[in-house]
Amino acid sequence: MKPDNTELTEIGLAPFGGKGRILLLACGALAHEILTLIKLNNWSHMTLTCLPANLHLYPERIPAAVEVAVHKHRTEYDEIFVLYADCGTGGLLLDMCNELGVEMLEGPHCYSFFEGNEAFAETSEDEITAFYLTDFLVRQFDAFVWKPLGLERHPELRDMYFGNYEKLVYQAQTNVPELDEKARRCAARLGLKYERRFTGYGDLETSLQKVSN
Structure with missing residues (x-):
């Protein structure tokens, strides 16, 4: 199929x-x-x-x-x-x-397993107005967020898409200042507050460790 x-x-x-x-x-x-x-x-x-x-x-x-x-x-x-x-x-x-x-x-999406599924489940209801980015999505923000939503052609649609969000949470897998700065710019483009949260590899790493044995 x-x-x-x-x-x-x-x-x-x-x-x-x-x-x-x-x-x-x-x-x-x-x-x-x-x-x-x-x-x-x-x-x-x-x-x-x-x-x-x-x-x-x-x-x-x-x-x-x-x-x-x-x-x-x-x-x-x-x-x-x-x-x-x-x-x-x-x-x-x-x-x-x-x-x-x-x-x-396991988990609903990468934002959850990078943070740790248990930890994400405990906080996600309190962060319903958070928009998440990972290292990959920071690098590929235009290709996977901005352009698919048509914002390069119609930036006026930004508030329609993101008006109910309050902050952008950058779940950082690595400590790379350039990515941090780019994530800040992404938040500014979306009109959102910025929060950086170092997660490392979370449950992705622990899952691979189990598989490797």
């Missing part, structure tokens, strides 16, 4: 081999973070391949894209771990992973 109008080209980013190989099938928005963790922990038995990050703009297409990739690689690896949270699929991705017999990340 191939999703219509979805580019399924995978990006093999960490072609490590070895006995007992594990394939990490991930969202392209997590590629930089996963590669960093692989290198830091010397997980040479893991291979990373990514589906396009822009699938996040079409969450209904994610389950079928994951299904195609799992079937493609199943015989090549001892284990496949899906590095997506629910990501707006309404439980359909979890159902697909259960049907395929593969595990996936």
Whole structure:
């Protein structure tokens, strides 16, 4: 079952081999973070391949894209771990992973697992007026926020989209001053207060540590 109008080209980013190989099938928005963790922990038995990050703009297409990739690689690896949270699929991705017999990340979305699912669940109701960015989304703000909403052509729509938000929370995975400054500019462009919150890799890292054993 191939999703219509979805580019399924995978990006093999960490072609490590070895006995007992594990394939990490991930969202392209997590590629930089996963590669960093692989290198830091010397997980040479893991291979990373990514589906396009822009699938996040079409969450209904994610389950079928994951299904195609799992079937493609199943015989090549001892284990496949899906590095997506629910990501707006309404439980359909979890159902697909259960049907395929593969595990996936826990949590509703990357903002939750970067902060830690338990911690995010405790604070999310109090931050209903917060708009979140990760390292990836700060880097790709125009491509994944500004342009998809049509704000480069119609900046007057900004308040319609963001009028109910009060602050932009930058969930920083790394301590990079340039990203901090860019996130501040993103908040200013959206007319929101700015808060930087260092999360590190959160449950992404702890989940990979469990898989690596």
